[in-house]
Amino acid sequence: MDGTTGLKDTKNTLSVNVFTAPGKAMVGERPRPFGEPLGFDPATSTLIFGEYDAVLVDAMTTVAEAEALADWIALHNRNLETIYITHAHFDHFYGLSVLLDRFPGARAIATPKAVEGIQMYLSPPVQQLARRMFPGQVPTKLLGPEPYKGDTFTLEGHELRIIEQGRTDCPDSTSLYVPSIGLIVAGDVVYNQCRMYVGDTTPDSRKNWIAALDRLAALNPAIVVAGHKKPGAPDSPSTIQDTKRYLQDFDRLQKTATSDHELFDQMTALYPDWVANQSWLMFGFPGA
Numbered sequence: 082m083d084g085t086t087g088l089k090d091t092k093n094t095l096s097v098n099v100f101t102a103p104g105k106a107m108v109g110e111r112p113r114p115f116g117e118p119l120g121f122d123p124a125t126s127t128l129i130f131g132e133y134d135a136v137l138v139d140a141m142t143t144v145a146e147a148e149a150l151a152d153w154i155a156l157h158n159r160n161l162e163t164i165y166i167t168h169a170h171f172d173h174f175y176g177l178s179v180l181l182d183r184f185p186g187a188r189a190i191a192t193p194k195a196v197e198g199i200q201m202y203l204s205p206p207v208q209q210l211a212r213r214m215f216p217g218q219v220p221t222k223l224l225g226p227e228p229y230k231g232d233t234f235t236l237e238g239h240e241l242r243i244i245e246q247g248r249t250d251c252p253d254s255t256s257l258y259v260p261s262i263g264l265i266v267a268g269d270v271v272y273n274q275c276r277m278y279v280g281d282t283t284p285d286s287r288k289n290w291i292a293a294l295d296r297l298a299a300l301n302p303a304i305v306v307a308g309h310k311k312p313g314a315p316d317s318p319s320t321i322q323d324t325k326r327y328l329q330d331f332d333r334l335q336k337t338a339t340s341d342h343e344l345f346d347q348m349t350a351l352y353p354d355w356v357a358n359q360s361w362l363m364f365g366f367p368g369a
């Protein structure tokens with residue numbers, strides 16, 4: 082900075098911090114009689130922040146998670162401008178009302194297609210299912226984000242790019258890319274040492290998912306935050322290839338396994354260090 086450049090014109094670099102909520106129990110029956118007791122995998126929210134302002138990506142599920150997340154955001158002493166929701170699954174936005182109560186100046190946004198998908202998760206039957214599985218834990222009031230038509234927004238002059246990924250673990254999923262710091266907040270397009278939700282995929286959707294991963298790899302990122310990760314695992318770009326390999330292994334073994342149990346055991350043996358060994362992640366959400 083020279084003497085003629087005002088501080089306001091100087092772009093400070095952005096920083097990133099990741100909040101990970103541990104896995105949690107769910108009430109109900111496993112879809113298959115093997116694997117760990119019914120439970121939900123650990124999930125992340127990401128804070129991107131400059132000198133004054135911040136953007137949060139994804140908003141957790143339960144009141145306790147969203148309150149802990151809000152306390153953690155407050156520790157950063159930044160103005161929370163925007164909450165970006167990567168996709169429609171409830172585990173990424175049910176905590177939103179708690180966050181908007183704590184940060185009333187923030188705007189919550191998602192792509193128009195994701196907002197459309199979110200309406201289903203706000204419908205009474207799906208709310209009831211979630212309240213049954215997480216008794217007393219889901220916020221009384223549930224809110225969705227506003228549709229955002231652009232494919233970029235900014236934080237202190239830095240561009241944040243929305244990447245539409247189509248159907249990965251969810252229809253109309255997205256990732257968020259911050260070129261100035263080589264950051265990808267991948268949403269559930271990337272998993273990090275955590276069993277992936279392949280229970281809602283088809284051979285075709287897995288092809289699209291792999292194309293989405295190749296799209297992220299081509300950006301040559303320095304940091305990649307997965308939507309679900311083993312607590313403490315580094316946010317490494319190698320998670321893109323790990324996710325791709327898991328999908329390819331699942332695709333291959335699904336064709337040859339003689340039973341669901343065998344497929345589950347084979348996948349578990351290939352990834353012994355990954356967390357969340359719940360059968361619903363492989364065979365579909367219970368009650369869905």
Ligand SMILES: [Zn+2]
Nearest residue numbers: 170172269308
């Ligand atoms: Zn998720």
